[in-house]
Amino acid sequence: MLSQFSYSDQLTFFQKIRSFDYLLLSCILLIGIISSFAMYSTDGGELLYHSKSHILRFIIFFLMMIFLSFLNIKFWHSIGYTFYIIILGLLLLASIYGVTASGSQRWISLYFINIQPSELMKIAIIICLAKYYHRSQINNINNLMDLLIPITILILPILLVISQPDLGTSILIALTGFVVLWLAGINIKYFIYSSLILVISLPFVISFLKPYQKLRILTFFDPDKDPLGAGYQIIQSKIAVGSGGLYGKGFLKGTQSYLEFLPEKHTDFIFTLYSEEYGFLGSIFLLLIYAIIIFRILRIGMISRSFFAKIFCFSFASAIFIYISVNMSMVLGLVPIVGSPLPIMSYGGSSMLATMIGFSVVMSCKLYNKQLIS
Amino acid sequence: MFSSNDSGIKKLNTINRRMFIISAAKVTVFTGIVARLFSLQINENKKYLTLSDKNRLREWRLAPVRGEFFDYFDNIVAGNLKVYQLHVVPEQVENFKNLMTRLKNILNITDKEFSRIIKKKNNQRNWETLIVSENLSWDQFSKVNHYLHELVGAKPVLSVVRSYPYKDNYAHILGYVSQASESDLLNSEIIKKNYVPGLRVGKNGLEKKYENLLLGTNGVQRYEVNASGKRIKQLDYIEGAKGQNIKLTIDTEIQKLCNQLMTGKSGSISVMDIYNGDIVAMHSSPSFDPNLFLYGISHEKWKSIRNNPLKPLLNKTISGLYSPGSTIKPIVALSALENDIITPNFKVRCTGKMEMYGQTYHCWKEKGHGVLNLKGAIKRSCDIYFYEVARKLGVDRLSITALKFGLGTKVLKKTYRDEKKGLIPNTKWKRNTLGEGWVLGETLITGIGQGYIQTTPLQLCLMTAQLANGGYKIYPKIIVNENDESIESIKSIIVKNFKNHKESKNNLSGSSDNLLWFSNPKKHEPLYKNSENVKFVLNAMFASTNEVGGTSFRSRIDNSKYQFAGKTGTAQVKRITKKQRELDYRTDQIPYEDRDHALYIAFGPYKNPRYAVSIIVEHGGSGSATAAPMANKLFKLIIDRHELREKIRKKSLIST
Incomplete structure (x- = not known):
């Protein structure tokens, strides 16, 4: 042990404010603004329900994120397991008392707001596993017994989310979990084995899938087979993006979305609308901002001294990357359609809340980067 | 814990290394997404833009x-x-x-x-x-x-x-329109191109023939x-x-009169300008109301029209085939004169019947006409005389003249799909189609327009017109065209043709300095060898109508303004047995479908002919009793309307 001297305790409030990662903050703000314009466009150029509540949420959650950033990183470390267990409890609650919408029971009604615990689990699983591997010894990490606990931590929420059913979110949780395991140093052979097992068991898994999920996978391979049915979303999304061209059709001029050819345009397909209106250049710009966000998070992870902070930052950056790439690949017709929102851009309170919590943990890592956690 | 601890450093190294591996993967995936965006938005932009427009525009x-x-x-x-x-x-x-x-x-x-x-x-x-x-x-x-x-x-x-x-006045000329059917769409590109549900297209007649002109284009x-x-x-x-x-060249008033005259009768009336070939009227009876077809005709109505024994759907003027009967006699006479078989003074004694190779041939007049020359024979329509002329002439020479004057060919060419050619028989035709040799008896009955010979009413009208204009070819038409030749220029061509014909006959090496004639050497060509022969036949037709004893004398108009000349015809539809001949039934005693067809061809006014008429009343009895009186009424109206028609014609001459 080096010493009990804690550097961060010496930072005054103003120093803390000064050591915020302002590039990261402004990128988040920029995406918030872009998403507000996109949402305004989905409402057909009027400030209606979706745009209003999206902007309101963004403002509230952004302020909350800044406020939470002042919490010591130790706090996040200390609540790691509790946070996970609470969200797991909420997931359980959702599958028993949850509100059903579009064939899936994912929401818990809290009078003023509907919460989607599976979205919060995306962040809880990272904090929880990061805490677990913060203490682990690199030499015992590949012991089967030591693997059992993190795998259980990972499997439980996945099973609960799959049963909702919500394939998209469970895949995202699983991928995030695997990233943490990977970063922690789990032997590469386990990943190879488990992917082999996945491939072999795929036919069985598919036989357990709901018919609409099977259809989605089939449709992905041949969207033109049923252009008005399951392939409709992919085809219309590709048309929207493709017709955007280099410069896009212009703000509020995305005919595909304006004329309601786009499905779920304010949630999963928000990027389609954005890409149709702002074209290739706009899309590249958005992607660039996301890349900067990821880069800044990685950088914060690198300057952090605790394993918890490092593992969290690296994992969270990868999680953001996974959300973005799955969502974009999906709307561009590169992977089958599974429900997965685009961070901050997509409409949805729980998703934004989870992302903002993640950012506040990252920011806390930045403010307390010299903080050691025993 | 962040100490010189080996395990801690190893852990740190592992985390960092693996972070970099993941970062590399991230770069790859983002590159992939950018590539995909590029391919969709830049490479395939046009394709998706089209698809998007297809989506949004209808x-x-x-x-x-x-x-x-x-x-x-x-x-x-x-x-x-x-x-x-x-x-x-x-x-x-x-x-x-x-x-x-x-x-x-x-x-x-x-x-x-x-x-x-x-x-x-x-x-x-x-x-x-x-x-x-x-x-x-x-x-x-x-x-x-x-x-x-x-x-x-x-x-x-x-x-x-x-x-x-x-309504029914124009049913056969125009045809009708009705909802476009599958086959209409298949057969016509232009209909397919302009199709909308409920589109009506021509099914018949001119409506069908000029579909492409008439249709127009979609808004x-x-x-x-x-x-x-x-x-x-x-x-x-x-x-x-x-x-x-x-x-159209049609005069509705005359067309309406034709319809009126034919009320309750089956047959056809046609009226033609003898110079420019304008069909002034062309009516086939009975007719039907084409408005019935607009919204889809009811089954009962359709059945009643289709099953009507008088065949309203048939355009008899161009598709009805009839033996011309005695209306062929002017052509037989002309042919014989042209071929120098007889002279107008050639005389035959008619006793009512004649024998040939054991067959008896009867004249329509049982008691016989006595001794007749050619003019008398045409005037009184003596069958025995024409048997004799036909015998001398032979069917082959007759058929040449008949073809020349417009029988046996389609009058309006391709205007109507259902126009029939008719048949002008000759020995070669019989050998080729029936495989039998021509029999003399057949020549005899061809000479009075019976037997194999079949003509349409419009052909008879054209024949009459081409006789009436002095024997010059004309080109019948039913549609007014801006480039149509004016009557004046047609008449001048005819005059020049007449002169040239005469000169070339008198002086075989004689040349003409007439440029117009050279530029249109075939136009309105003379159909005769000697114009005097045509004049003679026209004179005989005048006698047939306007001299006592003529077959249509009772239908004549004495006023020279309206005076017309014509030839009656009565075509047998069934061979008359000996017994029937003896019984000599009146027309109304014979069953309808066995009654003779009544025919009449005429032209007028006689002094300065302008219009030709042909009338056929199916099973109407004799031409002189049924058909000729119609010509009387017709010519009154035709001549009365002539001034008006000329006014319109001259106005259009000035305007074009």
Whole structure:
């Protein structure tokens, strides 16, 4: 042990404010603004329900994120397991008392707001596993017994989310979990084995899938087979993006979305609308901002001294990357359609809340980067 | 814990290393996404832009406005009537079933009609206009407007449909239009191109022949629509071009008189200008009302028309084949004169019958005509005389003259698909088609227009016209064309042709400095060898009508303004047995289908001929009793209308 001297305790409030990662903050703000314009466009150029509540949420959650950033990183470390267990409890609650919408029971009604615990689990699983591997010894990490606990931590929420059913979110949780395991140093052979097992068991898994999920996978391979049915979303999304061209059709001029050819345009397909209106250049710009966000998070992870902070930052950056790439690949017709929102851009309170919590943990890592956690 | 601890450093290294591996993967995936964006938005932009427009734009094609038909006096004979229709676009209706039941009650639609509409709806796309009613009565229209607020999706629309104001008068000339069928679409590119549901196209007659001119082009309304097909806004409206109007050579008043004269009878009347070939009237009886076909004719009506024994659907003027009977005699006489077989002084004694190779040939006049020369034989239509002439002439020489004067070929060429050629027999024809040699007896009966010979009424009219104009070829037509030759120039060509013909006969090496004649050497060519022969025949026809003893003497008009000349004909449809000949029934005692056809050909006014007429009354009895009196009434009107017609003609000469 080096010493009990804690550097961060010496930072005054103003120093803390000064050591915020302002590039990261402004990128988040920029995406918030872009998403507000996109949402305004989905409402057909009027400030209606979706745009209003999206902007309101963004403002509230952004302020909350800044406020939470002042919490010591130790706090996040200390609540790691509790946070996970609470969200797991909420997931359980959702599958028993949850509100059903579009064939899936994912929401818990809290009078003023509907919460989607599976979205919060995306962040809880990272904090929880990061805490677990913060203490682990690199030499015992590949012991089967030591693997059992993190795998259980990972499997439980996945099973609960799959049963909702919500394939998209469970895949995202699983991928995030695997990233943490990977970063922690789990032997590469386990990943190879488990992917082999996945491939072999795929036919069985598919036989357990709901018919609409099977259809989605089939449709992905041949969207033109049923252009008005399951392939409709992919085809219309590709048309929207493709017709955007280099410069896009212009703000509020995305005919595909304006004329309601786009499905779920304010949630999963928000990027389609954005890409149709702002074209290739706009899309590249958005992607660039996301890349900067990821880069800044990685950088914060690198300057952090605790394993918890490092593992969290690296994992969270990868999680953001996974959300973005799955969502974009999906709307561009590169992977089958599974429900997965685009961070901050997509409409949805729980998703934004989870992302903002993640950012506040990252920011806390930045403010307390010299903080050691025993 | 962050110490010199080995395990800690190892852990740190592992985490960092693996972070970099993941970062590399991230770069790869992002590159992939950028590449995909590039391929969709840059490479395939055009394709997706088209698809997006296809999504968002929808065109509604409007029915083209059909060109109209006018008669010679610019009266509309096939026009476009403004009607109120009720349109429904099914996809814009929330509850189609409710709306239709509501409409059914308001419009009093019968169950049968209702199920027809539902069937029609099921056969078309959801965004295509469904025409619930083609022709709303004023009562229905105001009722629909009254309830319109309850009938969301129903649209009363002002539209145009074909109408034939003269009903049955023009049925055969114009034909009719009706809903385009599958085969119409398959056979015509232009119909396919301009098709909209409910489009009516010509099924028959001139309506069919000039479909491409008449049809016009679609108007287009382009709308932006949303995903559920709702029209968001109209982007474009392109007015279609109306089809071309067509002007006929027909005079409706004369056409109407023809129809009147033939009331209750089966047959045909045609009237032709003997110089420019204008068909002034052309009526086939009985006729039908083409308006019946507009909205789909009812089964009962269709059956009654189709099963009518008098065959209203047949255009007898061009498709009816008849033995010309005695109306062929002027041609037989001309042919014999031209071939120098006989002279006008050639005499035959008619005793009512003659024997040849054991066969008895009868004259229509049982007691016989006594001794006759050629003029007398034409005037009294003596059969025995013409048996003799035909015997001397032979069928081959006769057929050449008959063909020359317009028998045995289609008069209007390709104008009507159903025009028949008829048949002018000769020995070669019989050998080739029947495989038998020609028999002399057949020549004899051909000489009085019986036997194999078959002609259409319009051919007889053309033959008469080409005799009446002095024996010059004319080109019959039913449509007025800007480039038509004027009567004046036709007459001058004829005069020059006459001179040239005479010169070339007198002086074989004689040349002509007439440029016009050289430029149109074939135009209005003389059909005779000696114009005197034609003059003689016309004179004999005059006698037949205007001299005592002539077969149509009773139908004559003495006023020289209206005076016409003609030749009667009575065509047997059945061989008369010896017994029947002895019984000598009156026409009304013979069963209808065994009665003779009554024919009459004529031209007038005699002093300065201008019009030719042919009349055929099927099973009408004798030509002189049934057909010739019609010519009397006809010529009065034709001559009275002549001034007016000339006025129109001269006006158009100035304007063009």
